[in-house]
Amino acid sequence: MDAFYASVELLRYPELRGKPVVIGGRRRATDAPPEGAFRTLCNYTGRGVVTTSTYEARALGVFSGMGLMKAAQLAPDAVLLPADFDEYRRYSRRFKDAVRAVVPEVEDHGIDEIYIDVTDLVMSDTAGKALNLWDRARDVAAMIQQAVHEATGLSCSIGVTPNKLLSKIASDLQKPGGLTILRETDIPTRIWPLPVRKINGIGPKAGARLETLGIRTIGELARADPALLVEHFGRSYGAWMFDAAHGRDERAVMTYSEPKSISRETTFEDDLHPVRDREQLSRIFTGLCVRVAGDLERKGYVGRKIGLKLRYDNFKTVTRDCTLEAPTRDAKTIRRAAGTCLKRVPLDRRIRLLGVRVGALSRPGAETPRQGSSRAPMLFE
DNA sequence: TCTGGGGTCCTAGGACCC
DNA sequence: TCTGGGGTCCTAGGACCC
Numbered sequence: 001m002d003a004f005y006a007s008v009e010l011l012r013y014p015e016l017r018g019k020p021v022v023i024g025g026r027r028r029a030t031d032a033p034p035e036g037a038f039r040t041l042c043n044y045t046g047r048g049v050v051t052t053s054t055y056e057a058r059a060l061g062v063f064s065g066m067g068l069m070k071a072a073q074l075a076p077d078a079v080l081l082p083a084d085f086d087e088y089r090r091y092s093r094r095f096k097d098a099v100r101a102v103v104p105e106v107e108d109h110g111i112d113e114i115y116i117d118v119t120d121l122v123m124s125d126t127a128g129k130a131l132n133l134w135d136r137a138r139d140v141a142a143m144i145q146q147a148v149h150e151a152t153g154l155s156c157s158i159g160v161t162p163n164k165l166l167s168k169i170a171s172d173l174q175k176p177g178g179l180t181i182l183r184e185t186d187i188p189t190r191i192w193p194l195p196v197r198k199i200n201g202i203g204p205k206a207g208a209r210l211e212t213l214g215i216r217t218i219g220e221l222a223r224a225d226p227a228l229l230v231e232h233f234g235r236s237y238g239a240w241m242f243d244a245a246h247g248r249d250e251r252a253v254m255t256y257s258e259p260k261s262i263s264r265e266t267t268f269e270d271d272l273h274p275v276r277d278r279e280q281l282s283r284i285f286t287g288l289c290v291r292v293a294g295d296l297e298r299k300g301y302v303g304r305k306i307g308l309k310l311r312y313d314n315f316k317t318v319t320r321d322c323t324l325e326a327p328t329r330d331a332k333t334i335r336r337a338a339g340t341c342l343k344r345v346p347l348d349r350r351i352r353l354l355g356v357r358v359g360a361l362s363r364p365g366a367e368t369p370r371q372g373s374s375r376a377p378m379l380f381e
Numbered sequence: 382t383c384t385g386g387g388g389t390c391c392t393a394g395g396a397c398c399c
Numbered sequence: 400t401c402t403g404g405g406g407t408c409c410t411a412g413g414a415c416c417c
Contacts, residue, residue, distance in 0.1 A: 004417095024385080049385050051417095064417085069382040083385095110388085110417040203415045236391080237414095265386060305409090315384070319411060355386085389416080398406080 001095065001148075002155045002176035004112035005052040008091050009081050011153055013038075020057035020078035024050045024068055027082040042076035044068050047267055047352075051083050055176065088112075091152055098151035102144050107253045115164050116144070117253035134160070134181055141179050165249035166191070168200045187247045192219030199244050206233065206241075221245035258361070262301065263309075264291045265355025271313045274347035281354065285342075286335055288356040293331035301361045302327035306334055308341035309355035317353075320344050327362055334358060 001007065005023045010016055022041060025048030033039040048068040060075040071078070092111045100106050105117040122136045141158045148156050157178035159170025169191060170180040182190060196218055197207045209232065215221050221229075222245035230238035243249070266288065272281050296302060307321035320341035328334065338356050 026385090045382095047383090047385075051385075065384080067382070067384055070384090073382070085386095113417070201415070205414060234392085260389065261387095263387065267385060317412085321410065323409065353385090387417085389414105391414085392412090394410090396407100396409080398408105399404100 001112040002157055003052055003054055004091075004154070005083060005088055006054045006057075007154050008088055009084075010054070012087075013081075016079055018056065019054070020060055020062070020075050021054045022050050022057050022062055022068070022071055022075070022078050022080050023052045023083050024048045024071075025080060025082055038079040038081070040076065041068065041072040041078045041080050044072045044080065046269065053078075091154065094151050095148045095154065095156070098147040099144055102147055103140070105253055105255060107255060108257075115167065115253045118160075134183065138179065138181055145177070145179065163247070163249040164251050164253070165200065165244055166247050169194065169198050172198070184247065188219070191247060192217060192222060192245075194218050196221050196245075199241075201244065202241065206237075209233070218245050259299070259301070260361065261305075261307075261357055261359035262292060262295050262299065262303070262361070263307070263355060263357035264288045264295070265309060265353060267311075267353045268351070271350035271352045273350055281351070284354060285338070285356070286331075288354065289335040289338060290331045292356050292358055293329055293334055296329035296358060296361075300363060301358075302329045302364045303358035303361045304328075305357075305359035306337035306341065307357035307359060308338045308345070309353070309357065310342075310345055310351055311353035313350040313352055315352070318345055321357070321359070323360065327360070327364070329358075329364070 006021055009021065009023060016038070025044070025046060046068065050062060050064055050066045050068060050071050052064060053062045053071075057075055057078050060078070062071045062075050062078065068080070088111060096106065096108070096114060099114060099116065103116050103118055103121060105120070107115040109115060118137055118140050121140060122133055125131065126133050126136050137160045141160050145156060145158060148154065155177045157171045157175045157180075159167040159173070159178075159180045159182060161167045161170050161182040162184055166182055166187075170182040171178065173180045173190070195207075195216060196202050196210050197204075199218060202210070210216070210221065213224070213228070213232065215224055221241060224242070224245075226239065226242045229242050232238065233241060266284065268284075274281065304324050304327040305321055306324060307319060309317065309319045311317045322337055322341055324333070324337060334356065
């Protein structure tokens with residue numbers, strides 16, 4: 001989906017169309033703008049980041065992940081709207097349902113992305129007919145764009161290619177509203193000139209290390225010595241990188257997967273002191289456990305692994321977790337377990353973030369206890 | 382002007398088992 | 400005598416993604 005959160009907000013506030021708009025920060029009572037007016041970025045203070053920005057805001061250098069304080073320097077007059085995730089989830093459901101009505105093989109990939117396998121559809125439509133497979137695929141993609149627009153009023157960009165890796169890159173080539181067809185033979189001309197960071201799975205760290213090896217583009221990565229890549233990035237990641245640069249990707253479109261963990265975390269407006277702010281921390285901690293328990297309940301899961309996450313004022317992050325005898329979704333049990341995790345963490349600095357996670361999920365009643373025997377161990381067996 | 386919140390996957394060492 | 404080779408689970412950290 002194109003600039004998804006921002007585009008949903010523009011449906012609500014069409015008068016903002018064509019203006020730089022930034023979604024981010026949290027909703028506070030003091031944020032409320034005068035009646036009929038919008039809050040702008042100027043004078044923003046706080047720890048929020050940009051979640052999404054309209055293309056007009058991006059033209060001013062404001063991108064996802066950027067601190068709002070910095071964004072305010074670049075675009076002080078941009079409108080700032082708080083994120084409304086409930087609304088985005090509603091539109092997410094709508095657009096995904098619209099796609100599923102056209103093609104059943106859909107893989108969820110976050111709130112605003114999907115992978116679609118149109119192989120069977122296109123093959124059966126063109127079998128024995130004088131139809132070109134890729135022309136037919138383009139028609140299907142156009143139908144999907146049309147269906148999404150009718151269901152939501154929103155635009156999306158689609159990449160039609162032989163695999164997920166290439167489709168992800170291709171979908172980004174002509175945003176917004178793009179429909180990009182890319183065949184294997186197009187890789188040298190259309191993929192290789194792109195920076196390595198365009199590959200889904202090469203992030204800031206790997207990108208920087210590749211740069212020190214003199215590798216900037218995907219083409220340079222494709223021509224690199226695989227042994228060199230393995231030497232610097234390990235057997236698995238190095239080999240994967242090389243394959244990715246050649247556009248090779250065998251992953252199937254998965255129409256269903258179970259969640260692995262459910263978590264809640266919060267960054268404080270001001271860093272909290274582990275001793276002086278003990279009571280406030282404890283309240284927030286308990287609140288997080290209650291919210292996670294609620295999430296588990298709503299989604300129908302219980303979990304055995306309870307985790308704690310803590311970020312210090314210097315942004316260093318530590319995690320601790322422990323595994324329970326029996327899976328739970330009870331807030332008090334989660335709180336107690338996470339409390340024991342907290343005891344194993346150094347508390348000698350101010351804290352900026354606290355988080356609680358529950359993993360090793362199962363459905364209640366159907367829980368598979370730890371592998372192997374669940375009997376009490378016996379001597380002389 | 383420091384850097385959100387929700388996730389996944391991978392690695393690596395140690396415990397423990399056969 | 401002091402030591403093999405497989406396996407799984409647990410924990411911590413980190414990269415990466417939307």
